[in-house]
Amino acid sequence: MRRSGSARRRRSSAAAVVAALLLAGFSGCGEDDPFADYCAEVEEQQKPLSEAFAGGGPTALIEALPSFQALQEKSPGDISDEWGLLVGRIETLVEALDAAGVDAATYDRDAPPEGLSDDEKTAIDAAAGELATPATAAALEGVQQQARDVCKAPLSF
The missing domain is CATH 1.20.120 (Four Helix Bundle (Hemerythrin (Met), subunit A))
Known part of the structure; x- marks a missing residue:
């Protein structure tokens, strides 16, 4: 079964949001x-x-x-x-x-x-x-x- 382009974009967007949140969390650790x-x-x-x-x-x-x-x-x-x-x-x-x-x-x-x-x-x-x-x-x-x-x-x- 072939996934639609919109499903891939949603997964890609969700992954980007999770990555951004993780990076924000890690960068907070380095702040004073x-x-x-x-x-x-x-x-x-x-x-x-x-x-x-x-x-x-x-x-x-x-x-x-x-x-x-x-x-x-x-x-x-x-x-x-x-x-x-x-x-x-x-x-x-x-x-x-x-x-x-x-x-x-x-x-x-x-x-x-x-x-x-x-x-x-x-x-x-x-x-x-x-x-x-x-x-x-x-x-x-x-x-x-x-x-x-x-x-x-x-x-x-």
């Missing part, structure tokens, strides 16, 4: 992983973050800020809001401390340094308070979870 830069940064920042949080002191988040900023810069879109919230809140605290001329390592809220105005103390308290909110805790958990799930590397805070 959209998370590669971020995951490389996660690995690079693991040691500095561990060191910043090792003592568990009150300045750990401030000490971690350069690492957090580097991670924020490389963060993929699905976690950029969390990094933005976290980095923004730490930067706000640093700005409030700097504006008041206060050293974060020696600042004692209950015994503020002489010359600290009520407005400066209020700004520091407000910025520090924002770091203790559920939204900040959720952002911290989100970035840690992303690192574990996508990069298979923990970020320990």
